[in-house]
Amino acid sequence: GGAVDGYDGTTIIIASSFANDKAQDGGAILAAIPTVLFCSFINNVASDAGGAIQSLDVYVEESDFIENSANNSGGAIFSEYVETYNCTFTGNAAENGGAISAREGILVNCSNFNDNRAELGGAIESKNNVTVEDSEFKENIAEYGGAIYSNSNVIVEDSEFIENSASNGGAILSRNNTYLTASKFNKNDAVSGGAIHSNSNVITEDCKFSQNNADYGGAIYCNSFLNVENSEFIDNAADYGGAILCIGEMYVGKSKFYENNAENGGAVCVNNSAVVEECDFFANNGECGGA
Numbered sequence: 393g394g395a396v397d398g399y400d401g402t403t404i405i406i407a408s409s410f411a412n413d414k415a416q417d418g419g420a421i422l423a424a425i426p427t428v429l430f431c432s433f434i435n436n437v438a439s440d441a442g443g444a445i446q447s448l449d450v451y452v453e454e455s456d457f458i459e460n461s462a463n464n465s466g467g468a469i470f471s472e473y474v475e476t477y478n479c480t481f482t483g484n485a486a487e488n489g490g491a492i493s494a495r496e497g498i499l500v501n502c503s504n505f506n507d508n509r510a511e512l513g514g515a516i517e518s519k520n521n522v523t524v525e526d527s528e529f530k531e532n533i534a535e536y537g538g539a540i541y542s543n544s545n546v547i548v549e550d551s552e553f554i555e556n557s558a559s560n561g562g563a564i565l566s567r568n569n570t571y572l573t574a575s576k577f578n579k580n581d582a583v584s585g586g587a588i589h590s591n592s593n594v595i596t597e598d599c600k601f602s603q604n605n606a607d608y609g610g611a612i613y614c615n616s617f618l619n620v621e622n623s624e625f626i627d628n629a630a631d632y633g634g635a636i637l638c639i640g641e642m643y644v645g646k647s648k649f650y651e652n653n654a655e656n657g658g659a660v661c662v663n664n665s666a667v668v669e670e671c672d673f674f675a676n677n678g679e680c681g682g683a
Contacts (some may be wrong), residue, residue, distance in 0.1 A: 396421045405429070410436055410444065418446035418470075420462060431455040438462040439526045441493070442470035443484060453477045462486040465517070466493035466510065479503045486510050489517030489541075490532065500524045505539065508532045513541030513565075514556060523547045529563065530554045537565035537589075538580060549573045557581040561589035561613075562604065572596045582606045585613035586628060593617045601635065602626040609637035609661075610652060616640040620647055629653045633661035634676060642666040 396403065403423040403571035411434040419436035422430075425519035432455065433444035443460035445452075450471045456479065457468035464470075467484030473496045480503065481491035482636065487666060490508030492498060495521040504527065505515035514532030516522055522542045528551065529539035540546055546566040552575065554561035562580035570590045576599065577587035580624050586604030588594060594614045600623065601611035610628035618638045624634035624647065634652030636642070641664045649659040649671065658678030660666075 393466075396423065399424050401425075403427070405431060407431065410434070412436065414438075416440050418442045419444055419462070421445045421447075423447050423450075425449050426451075428452045428455055432458070433460055433468065434458045436460045438464075438466075440488075441465040443467045443486065444484045445469045447471040447552045449473045451475045452479055455479050455482045457484055457491065459557045461543045465489055465602075467491055467510065469493070472496045473498070475499045475501075477501045480506075481508055481515065482506045482618070484508045488512045489515075490534065491515045495519045497521045498523070500527050502526045503528075505529045505532055510534045511536070513537045514539055514558065516540045516542075517678040518542045518544070521545045521547070524551050525549045527551045528554070529556055532556045534558045535560075537561045538563055538582065540564045540566075545569045545571070547571045548575050550575060552576045553578070553580055553587065555579045555581075560584045561587075561605065563587045565589045566591065568592045570594045572599050574598045575600075577601045577611065578603055584608045586610045586630065587611045590612075591615045594619070596620045596623050599623045600626070601628055604628045605630065607631045609634065610634045610654065612636045612638075614638045614642075615641065618642045618644075620644045622646045624648045625650070625652055625659065627651045627653075631655050633657045633658055634678065636660045636662070638662045638664070638666070640664050643669075644671055645669045646671065646673075648672045649675045649676055654678045 562582035634654035658676035
């Protein structure tokens with residue numbers, strides 16, 4: 393830890409600022425189980441992991457992380473488990489997890505992630521589950537998972553993803569199941585899955601996808617079962633599946649598809665059995681299958 397080394401016990405840090413600190417691990421703080429409250433971390437650097445903080449289990453509240461970096465994982469935070477509440481992460485960078493990288497899981501509440509960058513997970517990368525509630529991700533960039541990359545499940549509720557970009561999964565890339573509730577995805581961009589790219593099941597309820605763009609699946613690319621209920625897809629675009637490209641089975645109920653565009657499947661392109669129930673399709677465009 394460039395400033396604090398507390399790896400032998402519980403460490404509590406309150407109302408402190410850390411700037412321009414450097415270390416191999418934990419540019420500012422290296423601690424086993426730190427609690428961080430009302431702190432700021434600016435331009436701290438780790439040559440390995442945790443540009444600002446490296447730990448085993450960390451809780452962070454009401455703190456700001458600005459332009460921290462790590463060569464390997466966690467531009468701001470690297471830990472086994474991470475929980476944040478009402479924090480801001482801006483301009484952080486790493487190879488994995490521009491802002492946060494974790495091995496055992498991440499819980500994010502009421503936090504903002506802006507302009508973070510990485511190869512995996514522009515804002516967040518996790519080997520295990522990621523849960524996000526009441527948070528915003530804007531203009532994060534990665535090769536895989538513009539905002540979030542997870543090797544396990546991703547659970548998102550009451551959150552917004554705006555102008556994130558990646559090659560796969562402009563906002564989210566999940567290797568396992570993806571659960572989306574009451575969230576908005578706007579102007580995200582990718583080659584595959586403008587907003588969502590999932591290698592497993594996707595369950596979406598009460599969500600809105602607008603102006604997302606990709607070659608495959610303007611809003612959603614799903615490799616397995618896709619369930620969409622009470623959601624809106626407006627003005628998304630792709631070569632295949634202006635709103636949705638689903639390789640597995642699909643159920644869509646009580647949802648709206650307006651003004652989506654694609655060469656194949658203006659709104660939806662599905663390669664397996666599909667059930668569409670009580671949905672509205674309006675002004676979608678495609679050379680093969682307008683809706």
